[in-house]
């Protein structure tokens with residue numbers, strides 16, 4: 283009997299984004315008096331008193347984040363305030379460089395609200411054209427996208443008014459509609475859906491489903507575990523910049539909700555136990571992207587005739 287071959291599943295099949303051991307640190311001034319005392323020698327302390335500079339502390343926004351996103355996945359990022367969700371989106375969008383590690387994407391990721399260079403003095407309609415051009419559409423494509431973006435934003439006559447007159451929710455709706463107009467393969471959304479009303483939520487969810495069908499990858503940051511459960515296929519839970527759990531959206535959202543409940547009810551031991559259990563059960567993803575090895579090209583001056591060829595030359 284012939285032993286059957288082990289089946290090797292390719293975890294990178296249809297990969298759209300690979301995040302490889304990403305670390306992000308910020309060096310920021312701190313007014314903490316204890317920090318001031320602990321960190322400085324008398325000379326530095328005297329200099330700070332004179333020049334008024336606060337000592338710098340390092341904030342570790344992300345520590346060793348690794349995962350691979352694939353086509354058709356809608357990935358929710360959950361975690362408490364300051365856990366690193368927005369930082370991760372900015373790193374994927376290429377707006378910041380990690381201190382260590384790297385991100386590879388198969389096409390340009392579009393981050394809602396930042397990539398679209400909108401101008402407050404222009405009307406919503408003019409901003410649609412501008413935003414579409416900024417995302418790489420040509421003038422004809424931008425013009426053709428206007429009606430659909432207007433309809434998705436659903437701002438009525440306000441679309442003809444300057445954007446500076448919009449409420450934050452109206453601005454968010456327009457940004458969402460513009461960002462999805464270019465049919466990005468990789469779409470990054472930071473709480474955009476939370477700002478819309480019920481009708482807009484329905485339309486934007488339908489639009490996101492359309493994007494998923496067209497084999498894109500959507501990242502969605504939300505504090506609401508329910509939003510993640512309802513709209514995502516997979517979820518990543520971040521805590522203090524570390525990846526706690528990465529798995530099916532329902533499973534991750536359920537555990538995150540239990541943890542948030544324990545925190546809210548002031549049960550730190552229970553909350554810690556939930557995090558530790560999640561850490562211990564987590565399957566560590568090790569991402570290592572192999573750079574293609576370029577064949578070395580030798581110029582003619584490096585090509586030396588073989589010994590035999592040289593002997594033949596001499597004997598002739």
Ligand SMILES: Nc1ncnc2c1ncn2[C@@H]1O[C@H](COP(=O)(O)OP(=O)(O)OP(=O)(O)O)[C@@H](O)[C@H]1O
Nearest residue numbers: 308310341343361362363364365366367368369370
């Ligand atoms: N530009 C920056 N300079 C210094 N520190 C920063 C900067 N941006 C983020 N941080 C810090 O990095 C950590 C992660 O912040 P981030 O905004 O990614 O968290 P978040 O999970 O998106 O939070 P929230 O849910 O409140 O939006 C925080 O401690 C924050 O203070």
